[in-house]
Amino acid sequence: MSTAAVALRRPPVHLRHRRRVVNSVMLTLTLLCTIITVSALFLILGYLVWNGSRSLDWNFFTKLPLSPGETGGGMANAIVGSAKMVMLAAVIGVPIGFMAGVYTSEFGGATMGFLVRYTADLLNGVPSIVIGIFAWTLVVVPMKTFSAVAGGVALSLMVIPITMRSTEQFLQQVPLSLREGALALGASKWRTIATVVVPAARAGILTGIILGVARITGETAPLLFTALNNQFWSNGWNQPTASLPVMIYYRALSPYEDFHRQAWAAGLVLLTLVLIANIAARMILSRGAVASRG
Amino acid sequence: MATTAVNSASPGARSLLQRIRAGDEIAWLITLIFAAAIIGVTVLLVMELWIHSDPARSKFGFEFLKRSVWDPVTDEFGAMPFIYGTVVTSMLALLIAVPLGVGAAIFLSELAPPRVSNVFTFLVELLAAVPSVIFGLLAIFALVPLMRSYVQPFLIHTLGWLPLFKGPAYGVGVLTASVVLAIMIFPYIISISREALIQVPREQREAALALGATRWEATWDAVVPFARLGIMGSVFLSLARALGETMAVTMVIGNEPRIHASLLAPGYSIAAVIANEFREATGDTYLSALVELGLVLFVITIILNGMGRLLIVATTKPGTAR
Amino acid sequence: MRTALYMLIGCSAAATLGFATENINAAGATFPGPIYQKWFEEYRQAHPDVQINYQAIGSGGGIKQLTAGTVDFGASDMPMKDEQIAAIKKYHVLHFPTVLGGVVPTYNIEGVNDLKFSGPVLADIFMGKITKWNDGALKKLNPGARLPDADITVVHRSDGSGTTFVWTDYLSKVSPEWKSKVGSNTSVSWPVGLGGQGNEGVAGQVKQTPNSIGYVELIYAIQNHMGYGSVQNAAGKFLKADLSTVTDAAAGAAKDMPADFRVSITNAPGANAYPISTFTWLLIPDKFDNAGKRDAIKAFLKWMMTTGQKDCAALSYAPLPKSVVTKEEAQLTKIH
Numbered sequence: 002m003s004t005a006a007v008a009l010r011r012p013p014v015h016l017r018h019r020r021r022v023v024n025s026v027m028l029t030l031t032l033l034c035t036i037i038t039v040s041a042l043f044l045i046l047g048y049l050v051w052n053g054s055r056s057l058d059w060n061f062f063t064k065l066p067l068s069p070g071e072t073g074g075g076m077a078n079a080i081v082g083s084a085k086m087v088m089l090a091a092v093i094g095v096p097i098g099f100m101a102g103v104y105t106s107e108f109g110g111a112t113m114g115f116l117v118r119y120t121a122d123l124l125n126g127v128p129s130i131v132i133g134i135f136a137w138t139l140v141v142v143p144m145k146t147f148s149a150v151a152g153g154v155a156l157s158l159m160v161i162p163i164t165m166r167s168t169e170q171f172l173q174q175v176p177l178s179l180r181e182g183a184l185a186l187g188a189s190k191w192r193t194i195a196t197v198v199v200p201a202a203r204a205g206i207l208t209g210i211i212l213g214v215a216r217i218t219g220e221t222a223p224l225l226f227t228a229l230n231n232q233f234w235s236n237g238w239n240q241p242t243a244s245l246p247v248m249i250y251y252r253a254l255s256p257y258e259d260f261h262r263q264a265w266a267a268g269l270v271l272l273t274l275v276l277i278a279n280i281a282a283r284m285i286l287s288r289g290a291v292a293s294r295g
Numbered sequence: 296m297a298t299t300a301v302n303s304a305s306p307g308a309r310s311l312l313q314r315i316r317a318g319d320e321i322a323w324l325i326t327l328i329f330a331a332a333i334i335g336v337t338v339l340l341v342m343e344l345w346i347h348s349d350p351a352r353s354k355f356g357f358e359f360l361k362r363s364v365w366d367p368v369t370d371e372f373g374a375m376p377f378i379y380g381t382v383v384t385s386m387l388a389l390l391i392a393v394p395l396g397v398g399a400a401i402f403l404s405e406l407a408p409p410r411v412s413n414v415f416t417f418l419v420e421l422l423a424a425v426p427s428v429i430f431g432l433l434a435i436f437a438l439v440p441l442m443r444s445y446v447q448p449f450l451i452h453t454l455g456w457l458p459l460f461k462g463p464a465y466g467v468g469v470l471t472a473s474v475v476l477a478i479m480i481f482p483y484i485i486s487i488s489r490e491a492l493i494q495v496p497r498e499q500r501e502a503a504l505a506l507g508a509t510r511w512e513a514t515w516d517a518v519v520p521f522a523r524l525g526i527m528g529s530v531f532l533s534l535a536r537a538l539g540e541t542m543a544v545t546m547v548i549g550n551e552p553r554i555h556a557s558l559l560a561p562g563y564s565i566a567a568v569i570a571n572e573f574r575e576a577t578g579d580t581y582l583s584a585l586v587e588l589g590l591v592l593f594v595i596t597i598i599l600n601g602m603g604r605l606l607i608v609a610t611t612k613p614g615t616a617r
Numbered sequence: 618m619r620t621a622l623y624m625l626i627g628c629s630a631a632a633t634l635g636f637a638t639e640n641i642n643a644a645g646a647t648f649p650g651p652i653y654q655k656w657f658e659e660y661r662q663a664h665p666d667v668q669i670n671y672q673a674i675g676s677g678g679g680i681k682q683l684t685a686g687t688v689d690f691g692a693s694d695m696p697m698k699d700e701q702i703a704a705i706k707k708y709h710v711l712h713f714p715t716v717l718g719g720v721v722p723t724y725n726i727e728g729v730n731d732l733k734f735s736g737p738v739l740a741d742i743f744m745g746k747i748t749k750w751n752d753g754a755l756k757k758l759n760p761g762a763r764l765p766d767a768d769i770t771v772v773h774r775s776d777g778s779g780t781t782f783v784w785t786d787y788l789s790k791v792s793p794e795w796k797s798k799v800g801s802n803t804s805v806s807w808p809v810g811l812g813g814q815g816n817e818g819v820a821g822q823v824k825q826t827p828n829s830i831g832y833v834e835l836i837y838a839i840q841n842h843m844g845y846g847s848v849q850n851a852a853g854k855f856l857k858a859d860l861s862t863v864t865d866a867a868a869g870a871a872k873d874m875p876a877d878f879r880v881s882i883t884n885a886p887g888a889n890a891y892p893i894s895t896f897t898w899l900l901i902p903d904k905f906d907n908a909g910k911r912d913a914i915k916a917f918l919k920w921m922m923t924t925g926q927k928d929c930a931a932l933s934y935a936p937l938p939k940s941v942v943t944k945e946e947a948q949l950t951k952i953h
Contacts (some may be wrong), residue, residue: 008518019508020512021509022512023509024509024510024512026607027515028402028406028510028511030398031398031399031401031402031406032402032406033396033398034397034398034399034402035398035399035402035403035407036394037395037399038395038396038399038419039399039415039419040519040538041478041481042419042478042481042482043418043423045430045433045437045478046422046425046433048433048436048437049429049432049433050441052436067654067658068651068654068655068658069650069651069654069817070651073899082895087492096329097329097333098333100325100326100328100329100332101309101326101329101332101333103326104326104327104329104330105322105330107322107326108322108326108327109330111564113327113330116334117330117331117333117334117446120334120337120338121333122600123337124333124340124537125335126539126596126597126600127340127539127593127596127597128539128541128566128589128593128596129539129541129593130566130569130589130592131344131539131589131592131593132540133569133573133587134343134347134569134573134586135339135340136590137573138343138347139343140341141687142685146684146687146688147570147642147687158336158340161333161336162333165333169616189318189319190319190322191318191321193323194322212424215424216424218426219424219425219426219427219428219429220426220427221426221427221428221541221542222427222542222566222570225570225573225574226573226574229574229644229672229674230672231670231672232654232657232658232671233661233668233670234668236640236668237639237640240640240642240670241507241642241670241672245431246306246428246542249428249429249432250428250542251430251817253428253435253436253546254435254813254815254817254818254821255430255818255821256817256820256837256840257819257840257841261436266433266435268428268432268567269592271426272425272426273430275424275425276421276424277424278424279424282532283417286391288424364806365806367777367802367804368802368804368806433633435825439825440825443826443827461771463768465770465811465826466825466826467811467822496850549811549812550775550811550812550813551775551810551811551812561811561812571775571812571814572775572776572777574644574674574675574678574681574682575675575677575678575681575776575777575803575804576681577677577680577681577684
């Protein structure tokens with residue numbers, strides 16, 4: 002095509018000008034969107050960090066909650082309670098999720114694998130309050146008491162799908178050559194999986210576990226009517242148990258200044274834990290991915 | 296997928312192989328049991344919801360979904376105010392979050408320098424991990440006063456003639472709950488949409504640019520349509536997340552089981568009423584009404600999650616523009 | 618890695634091993650929340666082997682959890698109805714009054730203190746018939762007050778509440794329209810207003826919302842430095858809730874206390890009686906499977922009726938009249 006013909010087809014100046022304006026406007030708008038969304042999130046969290054760090058003191062970690070009007074109380078029992086229930090949830094949920102992930106990635110047939118994946122997705126999407134209802138019918142009603150066990154079971158239901166998904170995902174990423182090499186050396190399938198495939202994928206699997214645990218540490222709704230709450234230490238596993246997120250909830254809704262202070266402090270502690278876990282998980286993942294390629 | 300050991304036909308070798316394979320069979324069985332446990336637990340969950348909502352279901356039938364009364368004294372219950380509150384807050388949250396989130400995703404995936412994009416995306420994804428109760432805490436002390444003192448009076452002043460913005464500036468209410476939800480789903484919309492946009496083959500954008508398109512035109516007309524399904528998937532997933540959100544909403548929605556036209560009025564959501572009233576629901580009908588609400592929420596969330604995942608999966612196949 | 622594992626096991630073992638304590642769980646009203654918290658803490662310090670964990674989830678919650686058997690005893694500001702008592706088949710529920718308290722109309726208006734309210738006016742506010750603070754009816758009762766031209770934000774309870782029962786019981790007695798339209802119970806269909814969880818939730822909401830009004834137990838208004846109004850009693854006097862006016866409200870009931878202690882003292886006749894006063898009760902089973910729990914609870918109840926009453930005044934609750942305490946000590950023997 003001759004340049005003259007192309008020149009004849011060039012759109013008029015005002016249209017070109019309009020396109021340029023639209024371009025600049027839309028670019029600016031999207032930049033604005035980014036700034037709005039990111040700064041909304043950061044302002045909000047900055048406020049938490051500011052208020053929380055002003056409210057955090059040694060009492061928070063060592064003392065039990067006191068009655069309203071008395072200062073100097075803390076959330077020591079809530080920290081321990083959360084730790085207990087998250088640990089129980091991990092002990093129950095991680096093996097189930099891991100094994101199920103091994104099944105769907107290594108052993109599963111087409112239909113069974115699809116079924117398991119589908120139901121795990123379903124379970125993952127269940128609203129946390131409905132998980133709470135389920136755990137209540139499953140544990141609280143037969144046991145006739147609110148307990149750390151009930152809270153742990155509720156949280157484990159949330160850990161299972163996350164663990165399963167990441168286990169499956171990272172097992173599948175292990176290259177075929179590694180597996181075939183082991184099989185060629187005479188290893189049986191399960192040995193291959195246990196000694197070669199899983200260790201190769203361990204960074205990713207560990208990441209999934211950490212992210213899952215971090216997520217349930219912050220969950221409140223499933224604990225509201227499973228673990229209830231406790232102003233004292235919960236002895237054993239069959240007693241109502243305090244937890245950080247539930248304490249934050251009640252303290253935030255109360256009218257007392259001191260309770261608000263404690264809510265900020267607890268919020269900061271919880272947020273720090275969750276963010277550290279997430280950052281650690283990502284670091285493990287990136288380092289693990291590099292290592293497995295070597 | 297790894298291949299299983301070759302099955303030998305000779306009888307002597309088979310017993311040796313059988314012994315080796317026995318280990319594999321056991322491993323298969325064990326992992327199958329755990330996998331089946333997940334299916335079992337989920338089935339059990341649905342069953343328990345079904346069983347425990349039976350008194351309410353048999354008393355009210357499908358009318359339950361349409362009635363607006365919520366009276367524990369006379370044992371008359373209806374889901375409408377809660378469905379309304381849940382749907383309105385979630386939809387409004389999407390209305391706020393999707394344009395902003397997709398705009399930010401477009402910026403981060405197409406228009407920003409790669410280092411800036413990676414840093415921001417990393418930070419935004421971290422924020423997806425922030426627990427709901429912390430958003431609620433911040434909403435009560437930071438957002439509600441803001442709404443009450445500035446935003447709501449402004450809306451009443453300028454748009455108060457619309458029934459949508461009538462009423463006193465409570466601070467708490469449907470609008471505030473929607474804003475909190477919007478802030479909570481930003482990270483999901485941004486990160487999933489950005490993923491979808493990154494998946495689009497570079498040739499698309501480069502071809503458009505080669506034809507003389509401006510950067511915006513290349514993005515909007517050539518890249519975004521490719522990622523449309525993934526972006527819609529992120530919207531559905533965020534919607535499902537917003538519908539099930541409990542704590543942050545409970546803390547700022549005002550806890551009133553009534554349907555108001557105004558967005559500035561208090562309302563109630565399904566998750567919030569369950570959280571507030573479950574422990575005191577005396578009598579079979581009351582408790583089962585709450586469980587039935589949980590069942591309704593469960594069904595809605597499952598459907599939306601399913602649709603969202605389908606859309607996202609559809610876009611991970613390269614070359615799909617439909 | 619290994620040390621971390623050992624530490625984890627050690628900590629979990631420590632957390633798991635119980636100490637030889639009697640763990641008792643209770644749930645119920647937020648109305649007496651502050652003094653119950655204080656009592657259970659004090660009692661635990663005096664008797665380290667008994668730990669009573671009280672969760673203030675509202676009177677409705679207390680009754681429900683007691684019926685479900687998930688707590689050892691409950692607490693409520695509304696006496697259990699006959700059907701509710703009959704619903705518990707395992708044992709008969711005994712009501713033990715613990716303290717007397719008053720429900721006050723608390724509000725958040727800049728620069729305005731000491732508002733006077735009459736019963737019908739309160740009913741109209743909570744029905745949504747009086748919508749502005751400078752309404753004629755309020756101005757008539759408070760001629761000197763600088764009432765703003767602002768909408769009244771009503772705050773009520775969103776959970777099943779004994780405080781709600783007392784409030785609505787009073788409103789039903791002074792306003793026939795309230796009685797027919799709304800009625801009285803732990804949970805009613807509120808015509809207007811925002812909902813708060815527990816007395817704390819209502820107090821928190823009112824404290825943070827300008828030009829709002831709610832109803833809370835007296836101590837919540839005092840501890841949070843919130844303004845609360847005086848209410849016109851049956852004799853026509855405007856009274857603020859305090860130790861003497863609340864005690865006076867119980868004077869009649871103290872004399873004619875029914876055997877099961879279920880009584881309402883709202884709108885009491887005395888000249889100096891605060892009209893929205895109430896007893897609050899612990900709901901105790903009369904039969905325990907666990908002897909240790911039974912003895913611990915009986916010991917606590919004895920302590921509560923005698924030593925515990927000394928804590929009332931500091932928290933603005935009125936102690937039980939002596940005649941009531943004597944009758945309660947007799948009821949203690951019914952627990953076996």
